Amino acid sequence: MPYKFIFDLSRIPRFFFTEITRVGYEQGMHKKMGKTAQDMIKKFKIQEATGLNVSDAVALLEDLIDLQAKNLVEREKFVQTRKRALFLPHCSRKYMDSRCHAVFDPKIPSYICGHCSPDCLVNRAAILAERKGYDVYILPGGSCVPQILKTKHYQGVVGVACGEETKLSGKMLKGMKVVGQSVPLIKNGCANTIFNIKTLLKTL
Numbered sequence: 001m002p003y004k005f006i007f008d009l010s011r012i013p014r015f016f017f018t019e020i021t022r023v024g025y026e027q028g029m030h031k032k033m034g035k036t037a038q039d040m041i042k043k044f045k046i047q048e049a050t051g052l053n054v055s056d057a058v059a060l061l062e063d064l065i066d067l068q069a070k071n072l073v074e075r076e077k078f079v080q081t082r083k084r085a086l087f088l089p090h091c092s093r094k095y096m097d098s099r100c101h102a103v104f105d106p107k108i109p110s111y112i113c114g115h116c117s118p119d120c121l122v123n124r125a126a127i128l129a130e131r132k133g134y135d136v137y138i139l140p141g142g143s144c145v146p147q148i149l150k151t152k153h154y155q156g157v158v159g160v161a162c163g164e165e166t167k168l169s170g171k172m173l174k175g176m177k178v179v180g181q182s183v184p185l186i187k188n189g190c191a192n193t194i195f196n197i198k199t200l201l202k203t204l
């Protein structure tokens with residue numbers, strides 16, 4: 001339904017929108033969506049498309065809103081950062097067996113991509129990020145993150161992960177005064193996980 005009034009918000013400072021998001025997020029408004037979330041899930045046929053039950057779909061939706069809100073709240077600080085890293089999940093590699101030419105270096109700890117497949121999501125993401133000056137890590141799990149951050153002292157980090165991992169890493173980053181941005185996995189699991197490369201590019 002279109003508005004019955006005309007508006008132009010272009011002169012309102014971006015800070016205003018960030019503040020609204022921040023306050024809404026701090027007061028847990030996205031956790032109180034209840035019926036609205038269920039209506040959206042029905043409208044977009046999320047259950048049919050994903051096979052999730054309603055409560056799992058609501059939890060997923062809440063986490064996605066949570067992640068977007070945190071990204072928006074932290075964005076201004078993130079763009080000021082200089083030394084940055086990208087953390088990618090190893091489960092997004094095209095191959096999880098010997099066909100993947102990545103070598104795991106336990107001293108970092110990270111896989112180092114051998115660039116064997118141009119259509120590998122991890123390869124594409126790594127190339128994009130390195131062009132933008134990021135150090136790229138391909139991680140077997142979130143437990144590698146503190147080890148890297150303690151030795152490398154990054155100011156900003158972009159992490160690709162599921163909602164649960166993002167929540168855990170977010171707390172850790174806050175404690176270490178590192179500014180984070182997240183890109184959600186749109187397909188999770190132990191292998192062949194997927195994230196949106198365009199979303200990542202916008203976030204970098």
Ligand code: SF4
Pocket residue numbers: 093094095099100101102113114115116117118120121122123
């Ligand atoms: S492109 Fe890199 S991460 Fe992807 S399968 Fe090849 S070596 Fe592994």
